[in-house]
Amino acid sequence: MTSPRAPVTHASPVVNAALVAAAAAIVGLVIVVPLASVFAEAFTGGASAWWVALTHDADTRHAIWLSLTVAPVAVVINTVFGIAAAWLVARFRFPGRSLLISLFDVPFSVSPVVAGLALVLIFGRQGLLGPTLAWLDWKIIFAWPGLVLATTFVTLPLVVRELIPVMEAIGPDEELAAVSLGASGWQVFTRVTLPTIRWALLHGIVLANARAMGEFGAVYVVSGHIAGVTDTMPLRVEKLFQEYRTPASMAVASVLAGLALVTLVAKFAIERRLESEARDLATARAQDAGHP
Amino acid sequence: MPAAHPDTLVPVARPTAAPATRRRRTAAVLPGFGTSAAITSLVVTALVIVPLAVLVVRAASLGPHGFVAAAWTPRARAAYGVSLGASVLAASTSAALGLLVAWVLVRVDFPGRRLLDALVDVPLALPTAVAGLVYSTLYVEKGWLGQWLVPLGVKGAYSYLGIVLVLVFVSLPFAVRVVQPVIESLDRDAEEAARILGASRMQTFLRVVLPGILPAVVTGFALSLARALGEYGSVVFISGNMPFKTEIAPVLIVSRLEEFAYAEATTIAVVLLGLSLTLLVVVNALQQRLARNAQ
Incomplete structure (x- = not known):
């Protein structure tokens, strides 16, 4: 020692x-x-069997494609929401602010199944907007928009939760400086705010994407799990397993697991950046305090 | 940094005023309040408030008798029991194992420590469906672990134990990550003092260390419990979903929904929602206390 x-x-x-x-x-x-x-x-059957299981089944191919189109849309919505909500909460004081912050956390504690059911009660055929949607001939439940809504709900806290502490730690001084020098709101955001929050933002996006690609419960409820239509990759894993096609199910699962590992490596690298920036900030603060 | 001479550039932002007044002035000067408030309230209203309100209103429209009749059937009661029992067991296990893992990660230096630390996050990134699939294949009779355990009478797949196992998997990171920073911040002088004054290692741990980290362990337990109560994806693979035995509340909600029994599905969901929101309030209170203790 x-x-x-x-x-x-x-x-x-x-x-x-x-x-x-x-x-x-x-x-x-x-x-x-x-x-x-x-x-x-x-990979018990070898790499070629794995590849065949992934690519020779039209429903599996569609599931991969569907996951790749649903997750990014949910992540983009969450990124816009996360930035707006963090800006609101970290830069302004207003009545109901702390209640709003706890509302951001609600999707974490609500069961995804309950969230999915709530969406069905609004947009489903028996739901609140059911007749209106039928008249418009729009399909939300058992269709792509429902998958996006459910995925956005379960990933809602991930980006905003990352941004609030970083924005609060940095404080508004540099943004105020930019405003007083005549910068527009958009210029303040792109030139001052975005560079300081970029790693935290990326961290949130990586986590949200992982959760979005892997979401099961909420998506299961709103999808109606129609093979080749609304089955995402996690739902496909379950369906293949139910059909006693475990090797194919494992092949799809291995892609999701590989994605999880890539996510963790990215997360690790981003966290090291975040730590070094927090250290830089602390040093700068200490120097400022030394020269008032 | 040019900010070394802020007074020549931005008189408005000078931190000479009291923090409270500065904050108030921030609100007036910075742009984007309207836009960010509009986006935030639109998303929160459309995705969180309205859906959950509709759920509660739909359940309330049944009236008190109708609600109880739908939410309190024998099968539903059994499902709440399985959900609560398995979640409490899993959350206690996670809290205990998480404490041990966090302690080792902070206090012991060994090769591979960073790897172990990184591995703790795997359940946060791995889709729960994958976890459920893998756990059920591991613990069946011919599985990697089942071939040893099943002959001993330990059935880890299609059983109550299976539910607890996957719930430990999904909740372990929460238990570790809440306790870890608190152990890091512990005052080691007090431990040294206790040892010098003749306390044994066990006494030091129980009387000096444990009181300091107990709030964090409790918070980790509550977070794990919240996560476990709502879990669906992994459990549906491994539990076998036998009514009255291994059927958890979220699984019952889905099967009622598939039978178009909306009233029952909705009321069970409201019971589960009430439980989750209560836990959220408890966790928030615990975390605020934790933050106060840290200061």
């Missing part, structure tokens, strides 16, 4: 080794083994 502090309270090496072994066993059994088995099961 080279720590300058007297390591009186440090547990003995034996206890430490036992603790590390226990932690490794927990993470290994709960997380690593399941993750490894996705890839092992997906």
